Amino acid sequence: MARGRSLLAYAATRGLLAIPMLLILLTAVFFILRVLPGDPVLALWGGREPPPEIVEAARHELGLDKPPWLQYLDYMSRVFRGDLGRSIGEFYRGKPVWGEISSRLPATVELSVGSMLVASSVGIVTGVVSGARRDTRLDVVLRLYGTVIWVIPIFWLGVLFQIVFAIWLGWLPPHGRWQGTDFPHPVTGMYTIDSLLERNPAHFWTALRHLVLPCLTLGLVLSGFFTKTVRANMLRTITADYAEAAHARGVPGRKIVTRHAFRNALVPVVTVLGLQFAILFAGAVITEKTFSIDGIGLLLLESVVSKDMTMIQGIVVVYATIIVGVSLVIDILGAVVDPRIRL
Amino acid sequence: MQRKSLIIAIVSIIIVVVIIAAAYLALVAFKPKYQIELWFNSDGHYGDTEDELATVLKNSIEACGKVQVTLHSDIWANYRQLRNQGRLPFFLLGWYPDYGDTDDYISPFMGSSGSPSFGSFYSNATVDQWIDQEQTSTDPAVRLARFTDLQNKLADDVPYIPLFSGYSETAYASGVTGVELHPISFKWFIVDKPNSAVLNASTTDDITSLDPALAYDYFSIELVNQIFDTLLVYEPVQARLMPGLATTVPTIANGLVSADGRNYTYNLRPGLTFSDGSDLNASVVKRSIDRAIRLNDPGGAAFLLYDTGKLGREATNGNNTRVGAITVAANDLDITFHLSAPVAFFNDLIGFSVAAPVPWDYNQNAAQPDAVGSVRGSGPYRLTGYTGNQQFILSRNPTYHTPALYASFGIPSIPVEDTVTINLRQSSTALKNDLSVSPKLADVVYRSISPEDLADLQSQATTLGITVEVAQSPFIRYLVFNVSPTSTAAIRDLRVRQAIAYSVDRQAIDRDVFNGNVEPLYSLVPPGFSFSAPHYQPVFQTEYGDHNCAAANNILSTLGFSMFVFRDLVARDH
Numbered sequence: 001m002a003r004g005r006s007l008l009a010y011a012a013t014r015g016l017l018a019i020p021m022l023l024i025l026l027t028a029v030f031f032i033l034r035v036l037p038g039d040p041v042l043a044l045w046g047g048r049e050p051p052p053e054i055v056e057a058a059r060h061e062l063g064l065d066k067p068p069w070l071q072y073l074d075y076m077s078r079v080f081r082g083d084l085g086r087s088i089g090e091f092y093r094g095k096p097v098w099g100e101i102s103s104r105l106p107a108t109v110e111l112s113v114g115s116m117l118v119a120s121s122v123g124i125v126t127g128v129v130s131g132a133r134r135d136t137r138l139d140v141v142l143r144l145y146g147t148v149i150w151v152i153p154i155f156w157l158g159v160l161f162q163i164v165f166a167i168w169l170g171w172l173p174p175h176g177r178w179q180g181t182d183f184p185h186p187v188t189g190m191y192t193i194d195s196l197l198e199r200n201p202a203h204f205w206t207a208l209r210h211l212v213l214p215c216l217t218l219g220l221v222l223s224g225f226f227t228k229t230v231r232a233n234m235l236r237t238i239t240a241d242y243a244e245a246a247h248a249r250g251v252p253g254r255k256i257v258t259r260h261a262f263r264n265a266l267v268p269v270v271t272v273l274g275l276q277f278a279i280l281f282a283g284a285v286i287t288e289k290t291f292s293i294d295g296i297g298l299l300l301l302e303s304v305v306s307k308d309m310t311m312i313q314g315i316v317v318v319y320a321t322i323i324v325g326v327s328l329v330i331d332i333l334g335a336v337v338d339p340r341i342r343l
Numbered sequence: 344m345q346r347k348s349l350i351i352a353i354v355s356i357i358i359v360v361v362i363i364a365a366a367y368l369a370l371v372a373f374k375p376k377y378q379i380e381l382w383f384n385s386d387g388h389y390g391d392t393e394d395e396l397a398t399v400l401k402n403s404i405e406a407c408g409k410v411q412v413t414l415h416s417d418i419w420a421n422y423r424q425l426r427n428q429g430r431l432p433f434f435l436l437g438w439y440p441d442y443g444d445t446d447d448y449i450s451p452f453m454g455s456s457g458s459p460s461f462g463s464f465y466s467n468a469t470v471d472q473w474i475d476q477e478q479t480s481t482d483p484a485v486r487l488a489r490f491t492d493l494q495n496k497l498a499d500d501v502p503y504i505p506l507f508s509g510y511s512e513t514a515y516a517s518g519v520t521g522v523e524l525h526p527i528s529f530k531w532f533i534v535d536k537p538n539s540a541v542l543n544a545s546t547t548d549d550i551t552s553l554d555p556a557l558a559y560d561y562f563s564i565e566l567v568n569q570i571f572d573t574l575l576v577y578e579p580v581q582a583r584l585m586p587g588l589a590t591t592v593p594t595i596a597n598g599l600v601s602a603d604g605r606n607y608t609y610n611l612r613p614g615l616t617f618s619d620g621s622d623l624n625a626s627v628v629k630r631s632i633d634r635a636i637r638l639n640d641p642g643g644a645a646f647l648l649y650d651t652g653k654l655g656r657e658a659t660n661g662n663n664t665r666v667g668a669i670t671v672a673a674n675d676l677d678i679t680f681h682l683s684a685p686v687a688f689f690n691d692l693i694g695f696s697v698a699a700p701v702p703w704d705y706n707q708n709a710a711q712p713d714a715v716g717s718v719r720g721s722g723p724y725r726l727t728g729y730t731g732n733q734q735f736i737l738s739r740n741p742t743y744h745t746p747a748l749y750a751s752f753g754i755p756s757i758p759v760e761d762t763v764t765i766n767l768r769q770s771s772t773a774l775k776n777d778l779s780v781s782p783k784l785a786d787v788v789y790r791s792i793s794p795e796d797l798a799d800l801q802s803q804a805t806t807l808g809i810t811v812e813v814a815q816s817p818f819i820r821y822l823v824f825n826v827s828p829t830s831t832a833a834i835r836d837l838r839v840r841q842a843i844a845y846s847v848d849r850q851a852i853d854r855d856v857f858n859g860n861v862e863p864l865y866s867l868v869p870p871g872f873s874f875s876a877p878h879y880q881p882v883f884q885t886e887y888g889d890h891n892c893a894a895a896n897n898i899l900s901t902l903g904f905s906m907f908v909f910r911d912l913v914a915r916d917h
Contacts, residue, residue, distance in 0.1 A: 039424050058641055090642060091551055094710065103731045159772065167779045174776040176733075179784060181764055183730055292769040294732040305386050307420035 089308025106189030108295035118219025123226020131234025150224025233265035274327035385416035403848035426462035444688035464827035532758035571720030604685030
């Protein structure tokens with residue numbers, strides 16, 4: 001019998017594997033951006049055509065007159081020094097890329113975490129109930145929910161929520177992260193956390209109210225995936241030998257579901273959580289647009305439009321690092337929960 | 344036997360149907376037509392209606408029966424590059440004027456030096472001479488004659504087809520007053536919310552810079568105009584210049600413009616200061632102009648001063664203005680600009696935000712940071728809050744030089760409100776929601792409301808307790824033909840361009856795309872604005888009209904369209 005690796009060794013191996021993954025991604029993004037049509041230098045001048053000598057001077061200043069391989073080496077060496085460069089786009093020209101990203105990141109993190117909470121809680125509950133009540137009316141309804149909610153366009157659901165909960169009922173703000181001028185004192189940039197840090201319940205309530213609709217929108221759409229995955233796993237675990245054995249021993253059905261089937265059904269769900277974060281970030285772009293949340297997704301949209309190569313690269317680096325980091329943590333968690341993974 | 348007969352009958356019927364269908368396709372559907380490609384922007388550079396606009400244009404041209412239009416689109420960064428490279432044969436563009444003079448609707452389009460940047464590459468020596476004459480003459484009669492010649496030539500040669508002048512729109516809570524859709528510069532400092540010192544506003548715009556030397560997009564300029572005054576400013580409603588930091592608008596009549604139109608003198612008000620208390624004198628004005636020209640930011644408008652305004656930019660003078668181009672009097676209140684050639688609309692350029700004076704300690708080698716305390720001007724408001732990409736707060740400038748500046752227009756003191764909070768939104772729907780929820784999240788929403796949301800707000804105005812206003816804007820939209828020698832044969836053929844000019848249906852654009860909010864345009868010069876002598880000549884209306892298919896097809900028939908097909912293969916993706 002092969003000896004299982006220690007958790008530390010497993011974590012170290014996964015961590016080391018993440019490095020070439022990031023390198024490949026950075027390289028791919030760097031070269032893809034350079035072969036796409038459209039001149040980022042000309043884009044600086046908006047609708048006008050500047051004299052050629054001015055264009056060349058700008059190209060030189062931005063280092064875009066160097067051979068691509070030299071630009072690549074410059075870029076990689078700067079990335080490893082933690083310098084993502086300065087924006088070359090129309091909107092953020094000359095501003096540090098990390099400065100812009102870091103000012104927007106808290107909004108996206110807040111939205112993503114909130115949405116993931118909604119997605120996982122709604123998805124897991126519906127998945128478990130659906131799996132435990134297989135082939136009942138409730139199961140059919142929940143399966144239908146899982147399928148329909150997963151294919152609903154985020155912007156459509158968002159607008160629907162805005163109309164119902166903000167305009168008709170007036171319960172929640174329709175968009176934005178804050179209303180008024182007394183923003184929480186910035187520490188993390190996440191208004192919910194910052195208002196808790198300053199122990200201001202009114203501020204926390206304001207921040208939370210602004211988060212509800214966007215998190216519900218994105219979270220519910222993603223919950224469809226969890227519903228279907230958890231249900232499928234529940235069906236597998238609820239008919240597994242250990243569940244049958246428990247049933248034979250007279251363990252109540254509810255207990256079998258909660259103590260045995262549910263726990264084991266969650267293991268594969270945890271492993272795909274990392275992938276869900278990637279989908280979450282993609283969905284966050286649309287959610288931020290719909291709810292006027294000034295996050296990193298909107299920054300990416302603006303950067304693509306203005307052909308801001310350094311900003312796009314910076315955002316991809318940050319996205320990739322977050323997703324790789326989350327995947328790493330989830331892999332390690334999976335290994336903790338199920339030691340067989342380390343084998 | 345019967346079954347065999349039935350099968351034969353069915354097969355016979357099928358063969359007959361196929362033959363009839365093939366004949367129809369050969370005679371009607373595959374009838375040779377001119378093939379042209381119409382390009383439009385796909386990423387919202389001109390708003391969300393661009394695909395609808397392109398489709399309506401395609402339909403109106405194709406409805407005449409002899410031209411087939413293929414639509415192509417690209418994002419703005421690529422679109423403008425293809426345009427500049429002369430790779431777009433026929434495409435949609437838009438123009439917002441830099442200065443309030445008819446010249447800004449003519450010379451950049453038709454002059455040999457300006458037309459390549461519009462992708463038309465139109466060049467005509469006589470036209471260049473006419474442009475030179477209208478730019479340098481201060482005689483209104485001469486300018487009118489030249490503008491008439493130029494517009495007639497535009498209709499004759501058809502390098503562009505004017506389509507419509509745009510509109511600006513705003514919606515605000517009932518009771519709010521002073522919301523003026525100014526053609527050049529929206530003024531938050533004249534808006535009044537009764538019984539309140541704070542005005543909440545929303546917009547979908549965002550800034551690129553609050554440094555006057557760099558600001559060259561609508562919202563940046565809009566904010567700069569609240570925070571910085573220029574020597575001349577615009578009246579509250581009309582696009583007419585009036586004294587701002589200067590005491591008088593220079594004219595030849597008052598002796599502040601030399602007879603040859605090359606020297607402009609401005610007398611500053613005494614005792615001017617910036618909001619930080621530092622002095623604003625003629626030396627500061629000169630330093631500010633030199634700074635803008637020296638920085639010459641790629642996205643900025645410094646070219647309006649050194650090129651259009653003929654102040655020059657000399658490497659031997661540290662990339663400042665030409666030596667001797669700006670002189671300051673000993674009293675440090677009078678400043679004179681010595682132009683290398685007369686510029687009839689120099690006052691308009693001095694009223695533009697790029698010419699706004701900035702404090703002496705502004706960064707002389709780079710952009711001034713967009714931060715509270717860093718942005719300091721001499722306008723009615725100060726920047727007192729800036730939450731990155733979310734909110735701007737403008738507060739009363741206690742040292743504003745002339746609060747009674749607009750008293751003669753019925754506004755006793757500016758700014759009217761102590762504070763204006765401008766929240767940045769990401770969509771037109773968000774602006775609509777700001778006025779739809781209870782209580783309202785905004786008192787005024789300004790730019791940009793989509794035609795659908797605008798119609799929605801108009802229909803609910805009474806229920807929501809709001810006022811919706813739509814006004815003409817100096818923004819124009821037009822079609823461009825690339826007439827360079829390297830362009831496609833069909834587009835270079837004047838008769839094809841004229842046929843398309845006959846075909847386009849401006850009324851359909853207005854009705855189907857913009858819900859009746861735009862004004863059909865028959866010259867590149869828009870009508871109805873109080874620019875200095877707009878000289879509007881509706882040459883395309885008299886020469887081509889709208890959707891005149893008979894005339895279009897007459898021209899195309901002379902080309903023998905049924906004998907051959909023009910097929911222009913220029914698209915990047917072909």
